[in-house]
Amino acid sequence: MSVASSLQTAVAPGAWRYALACFLLSAPLAVLFFPLGFTVLLLGVGALWFHRDPDRTPPETGxxxxxxxxxxxxxxxxxxxxxxxxxxxxxxxxxxxxxxxxxxxxxxxxxxxxxxxxxxxxxxxxxxxxxxxxxxxxxxxxxxxxxxxxxxxxxxxxxxxxxxxxxxxxxxxxxxxxxxxxxxxxxxxxxxxxxxxxxxxxxxxxxx
CATH class of the missing domain: 2.70.70 (Glucose Permease (Domain IIA))
Incomplete structure (x- = not known):
């Protein structure tokens, strides 16, 4: 499995939509005012972390x-x-x-x-x-x-x-x-x- 595929399955569907918007904005904002661009970048990382989707093994009963x-x-x-x-x-x-x-x-x-x-x-x-x-x-x-x-x-x-x-x-x-x-x-x-x-x-x- 590729790195891209692994990342896609590690987060809930649609999570990248929130993250990519932040990632795309962070570069031009960093040129204008670095702290703001860095903050927006962190928001993108936070969106992926928030939508994380770890594997779970359910019990057999209950x-x-x-x-x-x-x-x-x-x-x-x-x-x-x-x-x-x-x-x-x-x-x-x-x-x-x-x-x-x-x-x-x-x-x-x-x-x-x-x-x-x-x-x-x-x-x-x-x-x-x-x-x-x-x-x-x-x-x-x-x-x-x-x-x-x-x-x-x-x-x-x-x-x-x-x-x-x-x-x-x-x-x-x-x-x-x-x-x-x-x-x-x-x-x-x-x-x-x-x-x-x-x-x-x-x-x-x-x-x-």
Missing amino acids: IVAPADGKISVIREETDDKGRSRIRVGVFMNVTDVHVNRAPTDGVVTSVTHRPGAYKPAFSKDSDRNERVVIDCGEYEVALIAGWFARRIHPYVTAGETLVRGQRIGHVSFGSRADILLPPTYDRDDLCITNGDRVYAGTTVIVAE
């Missing part, structure tokens, strides 16, 4: 975290069929990997964009934020925008079969990823608590 970050939401809610279900949300800080992964096997029934606000993803108001919901029947994953993150990039479409740990999308520049667990699970089944650090595709949040 429901895994959909995102890197800290558990910020654990709550019980009622779905549209009147069933009690547990929602687990992961807040992705700016230093976290932002590529999201399938919590477990499933078939995508729909991928829906829901417009909304752009509140900080760690606040309670973020429940009204813009999101993309990937519905897999028994469970769903919501990729949620934040006050700065306004680019949600799903990788999957309706009808696709997912396997545990598969890449399903990313949110450029931060935010939150939620999983609405199957109705067969309750709080006693959780392996995590609020504030725990988790990693997409590897940290088990519900043991099966």
Whole structure:
């Protein structure tokens, strides 16, 4: 594999678009005012680092975290069929990997964009934020925008079969990823608590 191909696979799709704009601007800006050109160059490097996409090896069993970050939401809610279900949300800080992964096997029934606000993803108001919901029947994953993150990039479409740990999308520049667990699970089944650090595709949040 070439160096160029390796770099392409090491970052999320679209990351080079952000980086190249900075790289192209940095040279002429450096001629005019070196500190500014250097700063823009660093922004390009930062964009690639932010969109890094490391390989992950998922466990053979269990429901895994959909995102890197800290558990910020654990709550019980009622779905549209009147069933009690547990929602687990992961807040992705700016230093976290932002590529999201399938919590477990499933078939995508729909991928829906829901417009909304752009509140900080760690606040309670973020429940009204813009999101993309990937519905897999028994469970769903919501990729949620934040006050700065306004680019949600799903990788999957309706009808696709997912396997545990598969890449399903990313949110450029931060935010939150939620999983609405199957109705067969309750709080006693959780392996995590609020504030725990988790990693997409590897940290088990519900043991099966």
